[in-house]
Amino acid sequence: xxxxxxxxxxxxxxxxxxxxxxxxxxxxxxxxxxxxxxxxxxxxxxxxxxxxxxxxxxxxxxxxxxxxxxxxxxxxxxxxxxxxxxxxxxxxxxxxxxxxxxxxxxxxxxxxxxxxxxxxxxxxxxxxxxxxxxxxxxxxxxxxxxxxxxxxxxxxxxxxxxxxxxxxxxxxxxxxxxxxxxxxxxxxxxxxxxxxxxxxxxxxxxxxxxxxxxxxxxxxxxxxxxxxxxxxxxxxxxxxxxxxxxxxxxxxxxxxxxxxxxxxxxxx
Amino acid sequence: xxxxxxxxxxxxxxxxxxxxxxxxxxxxxxxxxxxxxxxxxxxxxxxxxxxxxxxxxxxxxxxxxxxxxxxxxxxxxxxxxxxxxxxxxxxxxxxxxxxxxxxxxxxxxxxxxxxxxxxxxxxxxxxxxxxxxxxxxxxxxxxxxxxxxxxxxxxxxxxxxxxxxxxxxxxxxxxxxxxxxxxxxxxxxxxxxxxxxxxxxxxxxxxxxxxxxxxxxxxxxxxxxxxxxxxxxxxxxxxxxxxxxxxxxxxxxxxxxxxxxxxxxxxxxxxxxxxxxxxxxxxxxxxxxxxxxxxxxxxxxxxxxxxxxxxxxxxxxxxxxxxxxxxxxxxxxxxxxxxxxxxxxxxxxxxxxxxxxxxxxxxxxxxxxxxxxxxxxxxxxxxxxxxxxxxxxxxxxxxxxxxxxxxxxxxxxxxxxxxxxxxxxxxxxxxxxxxxxxxxxxxxxxxxxxxxxxxxxxxxxxxxxxxxxxxxxxxxxxxxxxxxxxxxxxxxxxxxxxxxxxxxxxxxxxxxxxxxxxxxxxxxxxxxxxxxxxxxxxxxxxxxxxx
Numbered sequence: 057x058x059x060x061x062x063x064x065x066x067x068x069x070x071x072x073x074x075x076x077x078x079x080x081x082x083x084x085x086x087x088x089x090x091x092x093x094x095x096x097x098x099x100x101x102x103x104x105x106x107x108x109x110x111x112x113x114x115x116x117x118x119x120x121x122x123x124x125x126x127x128x129x130x131x132x133x134x135x136x137x138x139x140x141x142x143x144x145x146x147x148x149x150x151x152x153x154x155x156x157x158x159x160x161x162x163x164x165x166x167x168x169x170x171x172x173x174x175x176x177x178x179x180x181x182x183x184x185x186x187x188x189x190x191x192x193x194x195x196x197x198x199x200x201x202x203x204x205x206x207x208x209x210x211x212x213x214x215x216x217x218x219x220x221x222x223x224x225x226x227x228x229x230x231x232x233x234x235x236x237x238x239x240x241x242x243x244x245x246x247x248x249x250x251x252x253x254x255x256x257x258x259x260x261x262x263x264x265x266x267x268x269x270x271x272x273x274x275x276x277x278x279x280x281x282x283x284x285x286x287x288x289x290x291x292x293x294x295x296x297x298x299x300x301x302x303x304x305x306x307x308x309x310x311x312x313x314x315x316x317x318x319x320x321x322x323x324x
Numbered sequence: 325x326x327x328x329x330x331x332x333x334x335x336x337x338x339x340x341x342x343x344x345x346x347x348x349x350x351x352x353x354x355x356x357x358x359x360x361x362x363x364x365x366x367x368x369x370x371x372x373x374x375x376x377x378x379x380x381x382x383x384x385x386x387x388x389x390x391x392x393x394x395x396x397x398x399x400x401x402x403x404x405x406x407x408x409x410x411x412x413x414x415x416x417x418x419x420x421x422x423x424x425x426x427x428x429x430x431x432x433x434x435x436x437x438x439x440x441x442x443x444x445x446x447x448x449x450x451x452x453x454x455x456x457x458x459x460x461x462x463x464x465x466x467x468x469x470x471x472x473x474x475x476x477x478x479x480x481x482x483x484x485x486x487x488x489x490x491x492x493x494x495x496x497x498x499x500x501x502x503x504x505x506x507x508x509x510x511x512x513x514x515x516x517x518x519x520x521x522x523x524x525x526x527x528x529x530x531x532x533x534x535x536x537x538x539x540x541x542x543x544x545x546x547x548x549x550x551x552x553x554x555x556x557x558x559x560x561x562x563x564x565x566x567x568x569x570x571x572x573x574x575x576x577x578x579x580x581x582x583x584x585x586x587x588x589x590x591x592x593x594x595x596x597x598x599x600x601x602x603x604x605x606x607x608x609x610x611x612x613x614x615x616x617x618x619x620x621x622x623x624x625x626x627x628x629x630x631x632x633x634x635x636x637x638x639x640x641x642x643x644x645x646x647x648x649x650x651x652x653x654x655x656x657x658x659x660x661x662x663x664x665x666x667x668x669x670x671x672x673x674x675x676x677x678x679x680x681x682x683x684x685x686x687x688x689x690x691x692x693x694x695x696x697x698x699x700x701x702x703x704x705x706x707x708x709x710x711x712x713x714x715x716x717x718x719x720x721x722x723x724x725x726x727x728x729x730x731x732x733x734x735x736x737x738x739x740x741x742x743x744x745x746x747x748x749x750x751x752x753x754x755x756x757x758x759x760x761x762x763x764x765x766x767x768x769x770x771x772x773x774x775x776x777x778x779x780x781x782x783x784x785x786x787x788x789x790x791x792x793x794x795x796x797x798x799x800x801x802x803x804x805x806x807x808x809x810x811x812x813x814x815x816x817x818x819x820x821x822x823x824x825x826x827x828x829x830x831x832x833x834x835x836x837x838x839x840x841x842x843x844x845x846x847x848x849x850x851x852x853x854x855x856x857x858x859x860x861x862x863x864x865x866x867x868x869x870x871x
Binding site for chain 2: 086089090091092097100105108110113115116118119120124131132135136139140146147149150151154155158161163165172183196232234235236248284287290292293
């Protein structure tokens with residue numbers, strides 16, 4: 057009898073949950089929520105139904121001995137599965153994207169570190185060793201009048217070498233300036249000013265000064281952010297001169313007068 | 325001969341670089357570090373819980389509290405050795421996998437690692453064992469001194485936590501130099517105190533201290549659940565039912581403060597370097613926080629469900645009623661506080677007026693003649709509360725975009741323009757506060773029910789034991805998740821902005837990968853704790869039943 061009553065209660069609450077879920081989904085559709093949010097709201101309606109089912113569920117019979125142990129183990133497996141599955145169905149960031157970025161950001165620092173220098177020496181030694189082997193092979197197969205072929209050496213990687221503005225744009229991405237500054241209509245969260253017209257408002261020297269010593273310049277209307285020191289002062293430690301020069305060169309090309317970049321104010 | 329030995333020594337090659345099998349170096353460090361933190365959290369949190377329980381037992385002359393305290397300390401003593409073991413393992417794995425960085429960090433905090441921390445650890449060992457082994461001899465008139473020993477144990481434990489948090493926090497927020505001074509230059513001449521008292525040190529201390537109390541409470545609940553399940557007599561079941569309730573109450577009580585401690589820690593990290601904020605909330609770690617939202621929501625749901633099950637076994641609970649204005653306050657809380665915090669974001673004080681009104685006005689109105697009769701039953705109040713838990717969870721978990729990073733957000737994955745407020749801090753704070761407020765309301769009702777009704781210990785719905793186990797498991801899992809997040813906010817640095825990590829593993833792992841390892845760590849911890857509980861308490865319980 058109690059079981060029948062509970063079954064009825066489950067059916068009733070599930071039905072109510074579905075009805076509420078459908079109402080919420082239709083409301084979300086009409087108010088332009090994307091499908092993924094509609095699904096989320098429906099899941100919440102069903103979670104609500106589940107909660108109310110549990111609230112009126114009959115008392116669970118006591119388990120003892122092996123039954124209790126088995127129930128516990130099953131419970132742990134279910135919980136583990138639930139948390140792993142829950143984490144896995146959420147959108148995942150691609151580590152490959154970040155790995156490439158990290159390599160570029162740290163490339164120069166690694167090259168100038170002890171480890172980097174040691175690795176470079178080892179790489180050069182290996183390259184020389186290969187060259188020596190190649191020459192030896194060529195000499196041993198030589199007839200009279202043959203010449204040793206030149207072996208091309210790699211000039212090293214990196215983006216568009218010689219194109220300092222492109223390197224500067226790369227620095228904009230690598231240093232994640234877009235997190236605070238809007239540019240070309242994307243990025244930024246009002247932590248910092250839009251940069252589209254900064255090339256008309258600041259000279260390269262001033263831009264460089266601002267990057268290295270953020271407190272030297274303030275954007276008009278950004279008093280709160282300036283007081284809180286929102287612009288990090290870490291770049292003089294993190295960026296090499298060549299990287300700063302490239303970034304400044306890129307910023308100096310930003311001269312879109314249609315975007316309202318606030319006036320920079322020199323601070324003492 | 326000496327020259328020969330010198331030449332021979334100079335020719336001994338260095339050992340090959342360590343490459344931890346299967347897991348890789350970074351995950352190996354992650355696993356042992358997290359296990360060490362979990363055991364450490366228990367041995368710091370459980371004594372706080374135990375000393376409070378012992379004091380309550382002494383004050384109220386109630387032997388149940390004393391037994392509770394002693395049993396928790398018994399388990400603590402067993403797990404103390406696991407803390408030391410995992411700590412030693414952590415050090416060896418760290419030295420083997422990241423020798424250069426480990427040596428660098430040890431040198432910068434040499435006094436801490438080589439002198440202060442070991443001395444504190446030895447002191448704590450002596451006090452813990454003295455506290456435990458003198459339990460039966462320091463009774464009666466000596467009880468006060470025994471409690472004082474417990475207090476001393478907790479002071480030493482807290483100081484130990486604060487000391488080791490120094491280098492930990494330093495790795496996230498190394499000391500910030502005065503304006504115009506390079507961080508690299510500053511670190512060379514900074515004192516030990518400069519390095520210890522960094523931006524995130526105190527927020528981390530507070531968050532971990534409160535988290536440890538929460539953790540201790542929930543583990544006490546776990547102990548109670550196991551022992552309840554294994555009890556053979558009504559008397560034992562009655563005791564462990566009560567113990568589960570007390571453990572849950574302490575755990576939930578501390579849990580109420582935790583969201584705000586966590587918020588403070590995140591705030592300080594963002595204040596230190598604004599680029600950490602988008603990394604956490606809009607980029608690589610955004611879905612980690614989505615998962616955290618789900619976990620916090622589930623924990624609040626479960627802890628309130630436990631109150632519901634507890635209420636059901638109180639005779640006379642049907643007569644307990646609450647002012648209907650409180651129910652209205654609960655229903656309106658997310659909307660009103662969301663608007664208030666939008667208009668006056670913290671730390672602006674004006675939002676406190678709204679908060680005070682939401683908290684005080686319902687109680688005042690409920691006493692006004694004529695309005696006094698507007699009441700709801702305890703069960704109705706709790707059901708309204710559960711409805712609002714689901715709503716608050718939904719608000720808490722609504723992201724700005726269902727994407728792993730803001731850069732990939734498109735219209736069909738983002739909130740519509742008019743609803744973007746749902747993803748902002750005022751809405752999240754309002755949701756968090758709703759969860760906290762109605763949990764407090766439920767506990768007030770529960771206390772009212774105990775005073776006016778008759779509680780039947782040992783007759784609680786058996787499902788409640790699974791709720792206690794769920795709470796402990798979920799709390800441990802959430803700690804693992806948050807530990808992962810804290811480590812990852814260093815990005816590709818060992819010490820943020822100071823010591824880069826040049827190894828190939830210096831990237832943010834996926835949430836799915838992290839979830840597997842967090843679950844594995846949780847299970848390992850659970851197995852060890854379960855073993856400790858059963859080995860220490862089951863034989864004692866069986867003896868008591870036999871007598």
